[in-house]
Amino acid sequence: MKIFITGISGLIGRHLAKTFRQSGHTVSGLTRNTERASKVLPASVSLVDRLDDAQDYMPDVVINLAGAPIADKRWSDSRKRELKSSRIKLTDELVDWMRQMKQHPDVFISGSAVGYYGRQGDKDITETSEPHPEFTHELCQEWEQAALKADDICRVCLLRTGLVVAPKGGFLDKMKLPFALGLGGRIGSGQQYMSWIHLDDMVSGIEHLIQDSTLSGAFNMTAPNPVTNQHFSQALASSLNRPAIFPAPGFALKLLLGEMSDLLLTGQKVLPQRLTQSGFQFQFPNVEPALVQVMDK
Template structure:
């Protein structure tokens, strides 16, 4: 397949390209071609503007992973605007080009996140069984998804509702691991909030599965089938790293450091990948302990 990928230098994008570049023709949209060239395989084509693709009829599929990191900075009005625009604008541009192509790409996989659901407590959440809590992450993802779905009259659209993606020395897990390595690890707040996660291998396998399964469309929870509470996550991480887990990061400390963004860490969702499993996808790392051992002790 001829596949266009946005966000190709990010955690998920890089691992996805490693799996695809030998058997598919990959083009990556990037703001920094020199940096992308250092991080991606040599046979990947790099563009800095979608106008460099004259007609989207030359593409078979698009994987849209672009977006400003959501938890790297405090959420003021300007940062929220940046987070939204980095997702909405590129998705609008992609949809516009898809719809005006003489022969549109057959598949459009567009990013989203389990933040779509908002805080859910300990209620199990599936694509079909939920009542979203209206807050910033929900409004961000809802509009992001609605923009992508505008292409569904000409292309098959799948929405990738992503949770915490676990990979060694990268992403959220890298940030979580440092305190444990220093002997200062522990739960956040009361530790009762659920964390819905996926191993990077399953995240990539899931995207490739959706690229190839022509009957799959709509939203998909891209998370492992066994979400855990923050207390269980941190104690399991400590056991795998052979480090203590005695400390607690108080809620007030997180709120002081991160502001409104701390709510993502102190609330959560118990998300289940119902549609993905019903479609026949099998997880290589369905349980947290096995996933963490695969990352740190393989």
Template sequence: MKILVTGATGLIGKALLPHLNHDEITVISRDPARAYQLLGHHINALNSLESLPNLDQFDAVINLAGESIIGKRWSEQQKHIIEDSRWNITQQLVDKIKTSDTPPQTFISGSAVGIYGNQHDKTIDESFTIEPNNTDFSQQVCSRWEQIALEAQSDQTRVCLLRTGIVIAKQGGALAKMLLPYQFGVGGPIGDGQQYFPWIQLQDMVRGILFLLNNSDTQGPYNMTAPNPITNRAFSAALASTLHRPHLLFTPAWVLKCALGESSQLLLDGQRALPNKLQAAGFNFSFPCIEQALKQTLCD
């Protein structure tokens, strides 16, 4: 299979590509030399999509590109960076798919559970009716991101959307940022800890993408989240237990709001998102429970 991948040097991309060794892979990277160094020389690395007049040569496109949404305050400049890093390349891919005579059969494009907004303890799956919230930046980003990607849908191309939760991985992502205080025994719940924490272990994330890639009947949005979402308090306790550290402290909401500003909503809001559609299609999770996922990630 000939596959075009964006965001290949990110957390998920680096974990995914070794599973595509038997395929012919082209990646889009601003730094092809770094891409070759990280991913190997069996790939073809391009510094932009401009060298491709269309995508006739590809069987599938996997779009994982996007500036990290967590870790920096959401200044107006940072918001534009986050938006442009998702919307622009997705629009470019869609435009090239639409101008192809024999377009890729599959377009898998990123999104996030942030599209649902803050749903407190309400259980939600892909059938949930999303109500737009003009004050919720992450929802606006994901909503527009998905709208652009769905423009590629046709009789020749199916579109799958990855509504991803918090990816549990030691080598990057949100967990890597959380580890240090827990390792020193000062980790704990955020705010009241009752917000739901939709998560997925990195291996299951990769397996889920491969499942969608190889199952031609799948299309539309999929919650890439484990089937057992838990509250932030329960996650915090499980993490402390896995590391054999105390679980006594907590971070007040006001501290986060002062430190992170508007972006603190990513940690204070929650989505009790279930992967019902993915499971109905036949996908089985290797790590359905957080204790098992953390042990595999941190102890093996």
């Protein structure tokens, strides 16, 4: 197969590229900095920094993972516009690019996030659950709607991804140091749920969606056993042989991060109902072995 990935140098994108190349597929991708991306990707991956330079590509699969990092800066009005533009505008352009091809892709797999559901407390959340109206829902909903404009030319799958547990990169990079120093602990009350997925299961899950031509629509890309922040914090500390006794007060995070603190202080108990029903088997369904495995790398 020929596979084209936007955001190919990101955490998920570069692991997909490596996996697909090892399986003998042809991989190309869109990235903002081709020189920097080439240093973290297999040498055989073709890279462009604008879609106009990819007019001759005829991919069987298009995977859309591009977007400005959501937790790097406070959510000012200008930052919110940037978060939307980096996802929605590019997705619109990508759909137009696919529409102009002489032969359309078989499947378009486009990113989203569990933020689609907004804050949900401790309720079990599946793909059909009613979302809570807030910025993360608005962002993900508009992103998904842009991707679904391609459903008249190919199969479309939407990835509502949780926190990706990986040995290097992602949210664990920011948590690892304080926990390794014995300074980690729960965030706020610690009772908010964290919906997570191991990187290996994320990559395998995307492969599963590609291979099963009957699958389309939204899929929760999360492990089947979400945990509270307190549980996750204790499991992370245990994987590092450290205690977890220094909580981060909710009011301090609100002062420091503003509205973005909602990402840490509220949560969702998201279940991968459709992925599980389709026959996908998780390698890491539970958080403790997932964390031990990534900390050993």
